[in-house]
Amino acid sequence: MDYIDYIAMPPVRRFGYRIDRGLRSLPRRLGGTLAKAGAGFVRLGRGIRAGVREYVGTFRQGDARTRLSYVLMGAGSLFRGQVVKGLLYLFLQAAFLVYMVTFGLTQLSLLPTLGTAVRKEVWNEELQIFEYIQGDNSMLILLFGVMTILIVLAMIRVYLANIRTAFRNQQAKAHGAALPTIVQDVLNLFDKNLHATFLFLPIMGILTFTILPLIFMILIAFTNYDISHQPPASLFTWVGFENFRDIFWDNPAKSRTFVGIFQWTLVWAFFATFSNYILGMILALMINKKGIRFKKFWRTVFVVTIAVPQFVSLLLVSRLLAEQGAMNVLLGYLGIGPVPFLTNGLFARVMVILVNIWVGIPYTMLITSGILMNIPVELYESARIDGAGVTKTFTRITLPYMLFVTTPYLITQFVGNINNFNVIYLLTAGGPLTLDYYQGGRTDLLVTWLYKLTVNQQEYNLASAIGIIIFLITATFSLLVFNLSSSTRKEETFQ
Amino acid sequence: MKRINWRSSLSNTVIYLILGVMAILWLLPIAWLVMISFRAEPGAWTPYILPKTLTLDNYIRLFSETQLFNYPRWFLNTLFVALMTCAISTILVLMTSYTLSRLRFRSRKGLLNVGLILGMFPGFMAMIAVYYILKAMGLSQTLIALILVYSGGAGLGYYIAKGFFDTIPRSLDEAAIVDGANQNTIFWEIILPLSKPIVIYTILVSFMAPWVDFIFVSIIMKDNYNNYTIALGLYQMLTRENIYRYFTQFCAGAVLIAIPITILYIIMQKFYVEGVTGGAVKG
Structure with a gap:
């Protein structure tokens, strides 16, 4: 497509075209990155050879x-x-x-x-x-x-x-x-x-x-x-490689734990990232909406909750949700029996995601506010003329636009959540413990498992092997970030 | 026209309602924290919500009963570590990010890549090794060790400040060089004064780290209660043996440190947003 065709498109379609192009070229770009890594090794080898040549040559001269x-x-x-x-x-x-x-x-x-x-x-x-x-x-x-x-x-x-x-x-x-x-x-x-x-x-x-x-x-x-x-x-x-073999095949207890915790880590990272992202964005949209007053007040209310250090707020919430905690006392007034918020595996998993929303939304609100203001007004106007309602505008314009602009941030968040030690450790310490798992609990992430294996069990070898695996996962996603962010930059120049 | 007005005021009302409920939900745990800190009855759990009697005792005991949990001392420890860390790591971060952003030299690209890779390992994976290195230096369980650990890796936190330095036009340097300045004076006398927001941001971030970290402290200090920082000390109050007696004191202690940190945070939120979005969106 020529530049002139691109310019002639209506803004909404122009935008869709850019997303499409970005996604389609992703495999090629990933291939490019791998090739670049390979070229790096080749360069390293050449550098060493040149160094040796210089070393010998200098001696001769x-x-x-x-x-x-x-x-x-x-x-x-x-x-x-x-x-x-x-x-x-x-x-x-x-x-x-x-x-x-x-x-x-x-x-x-x-x-x-x-x-x-x-x-x-x-x-x-x-x-x-x-x-x-x-x-x-x-x-x-x-x-x-x-x-x-x-x-x-x-x-x-x-x-x-x-x-x-x-x-x-x-x-x-x-x-x-x-x-x-x-x-x-x-x-x-x-x-x-x-x-x-x-x-x-x-x-x-x-x-x-x-x-x-x-x-x-x-x-x-x-x-x-x-x-x-x-x-x-x-x-x-x-x-x-015995420790790696243990984790993957040889030791049923360890490999069962690894697979379970690994799956939960990914599920957690997915929900923690997107729930925060979307809800935080909606919060930002509500506060920034025309006609809403006391914007600064609302913003400060939510900032206060993230300003309290996490080890205070999360430890407190974990006590609030405990078996005899204030939340259950409150439910008791309503005649509802104690809910095992943090002691039942499934409940605990849902609770950590919910509490993480409590912790995380204000961050997203702060960060997305500025970007939301930058969405071209004409996009909204043309949508309004086409008769789109609030929900439709959000899912068809705001969300795709934000996803497009903030993909690198989103992936960084995803990686951060894979390694989100504080929320899990302070809230449930990985519990409730289960006999199915080798020294792990139902809400343990790979990092908290690593921490427990190191500090409580002194299984340094296993912990280190997990650390390397975490590195490989993180590196893969980070590689994605760099490809996507370079894609944004290129598309931007096309505009 | 009238219909639209009616609709928008309805939707605004709904939004106020949602925001109000959310604000209450978000502030509730914090209000609870403040309330408990004034509660006279001990214990983590009570079969009722509102305290029966209110008192200032928890705050007073925090400063008077110091045999086991020496709160004032922890506070001074943390302040000392935070100030030292702040001074050292701010300088290191600024120097590193300036160098990587604006100076051109042979191994620059390589260093950037190494920094990137190092950042992908889970941070505390190596903490046991760090402990033994400090022990080999004869520094384990000391505050100096803590300062070294917090500021030792500072060079890796160059990302946000580098993004900022990248945006300062190069023509400034060139003009300064024409006027006979060397690279060192350019940094201290031209670029730094222009970079106040990022300097403040870096100072605040590095100052706050020791107040909120409890992982590294717990590895380094082990059972040396006297050299604990606030975060670890408060964390200790909630262990199974201590929680009944110290839960209300924990809340009081938490309120006391949450106040200054909250104020700092509200001040720096602007810089925080600039830093993070600047880095993230530009990629």
């Missing part, structure tokens, strides 16, 4: 000082007048070597087995007590092993930078150019290399408190670190 910096870091700077820089490199190399010899190498060598020496009890004749001889601690070996690997990788980067500096210095000297002094280098850190300065601390923080623990936990999923293999009393070791 390098003079004595450049070559010396292959074994003695900083030589290329130190012997060309950049004393401070050279010494810094040298110091780093020394520190690294000391670390590796005294600590790192041992940890790395223990990594394949995660330790072999079990803690022993020995009877001490003199003191008449049992004494413990400390064995290996698998947990610490794994943790320090991962840490050492990260340090080695960082060091490789520094090492390559050192060679590059040496070669650049050599070339500069060959052309008769002056080498940057230490003052210039420092000044550059606030100008040309500002990114290095600004990102140093954040990246260190993320490395220590996100990446290191994450790699550690991912690796735990391939070990047997559970309640009967707790260091320091006993060792744990690598078991390959």
Whole structure:
């Protein structure tokens, strides 16, 4: 279709056309994303090859000082007048070597087995007590092993930078150019290399408190670190994909629990997302309707409820809905017997969705208000002329428009609900418990199950495996977001 | 014409009715919270709704009976952690998002992708490992550990602020460079003063995190009651052994911290909406 045809369409049809086009091109776009991911790996491989080529090539072309910096870091700077820089490199190399010899190498060598020496009890004749001889601690070996690997990788980067500096210095000297002094280098850190300065601390923080623990936990999923293999009393070791096999096939109790909880997670995410979305939008429409007064008052009333911290409001609601809670007292006045709001599986599932509406609608109201105002008025006018009523206008214009504009937000919400720990944990703690499930309850999501397995049961291996599965689910949906949001942007330019 | 007027005023009345009922439903639990906080009879459950006697005792006991549950101390703990976290992570978030948004360097794309992937793992999956890392540093069960954990991952929260920095025109930087400014001064003296809404938003968000989190605190503090924060402390009051005695005090304590947070929230709702919709709709 040509642009001129598109422009000639009435606005409603133009809009329908855009949605249709967006959805139809979705498979192709997803394919494109996969291809892009593949291309990324190819690029990575090429990058490594180019790096190796540079490493070898530089050695061939390098003079004595450049070559010396292959074994003695900083030589290329130190012997060309950049004393401070050279010494810094040298110091780093020394520190690294000391670390590796005294600590790192041992940890790395223990990594394949995660330790072999079990803690022993020995009877001490003199003191008449049992004494413990400390064995290996698998947990610490794994943790320090991962840490050492990260340090080695960082060091490789520094090492390559050192060679590059040496070669650049050599070339500069060959052309008769002056080498940057230490003052210039420092000044550059606030100008040309500002990114290095600004990102140093954040990246260190993320490395220590996100990446290191994450790699550690991912690796735990391939070990047997559970309640009967707790260091320091006993060792744990690598078991390959056994935990995943347990979850999917081998262990009926675990796989039944996983399938049940997984289904409920998706059902919950679906209902929690769309109930909030649609009802929140209707609330926003009502408050923003022409002729409704005290708009600010209404908005504030609903904002107050989300401003109260969730652990207060949700814990409170869980007490309200308890067997002898205020809600049942109230129903008792009306002669209705105690309702098992949170103690019956089905009731509890419905209740968490309802309470989630209570928690979530104000958010949607806040967010959609602005977008609702932006819906082209002509859409509504042409609908009114065609004789559409309120319901029809909502289902045919408002909803499709909003769905189209806010798809990325919606999918983000969906992913957020898959991982919605607070609402479930504070309200029911995953209960009511059931014997059908392995350490889980009827309202447990994958994340709350993960939490319970970690904190209460110390089944770290199973919990980590679930964490990886959650990641895969989240990643799939997030991939969708990026495809759809890029689609919106493209369609927007078409307009 | 008259018919339309009649119809619209009817529909407005219906809407007022619905809004009114909803407002009551939404405020009811909060009203209940306030009411219980003044109730004299102990216990989580009473066979009646309205308290028999009202009292200020729950508020007073919160500050006087501090042997087991030291509310004032928890409050100061939380305030301390919140202020430190706020200072550290605001700076980290702003620096990261500025760098990723406006500076061009080789590994920028790669870093953005890594940030994206890291955000997809469930946040507390790694908390046990975090605990042992802190223990290895000799910091477990301390407030410093808490500050480190809250602000350590701050660099990953760049998304919303980056969206904001993206919208500031590039010509400003270019003009400043012509005038001889370096990149560092551009950030502090030109871009930051222009970014007040996002700075305020970042400050408020990072300030509020320690007040509402109880998961990481419970992992890090274990049984060190003295270093609890408000959230975890209040959570402890509702365990099976404590709930009968402390339920009314829990409500009083909750009211006390809900007030400042609510005020902060109402102030920042504008920035919140701008931040979230800006990021979400633009994609």
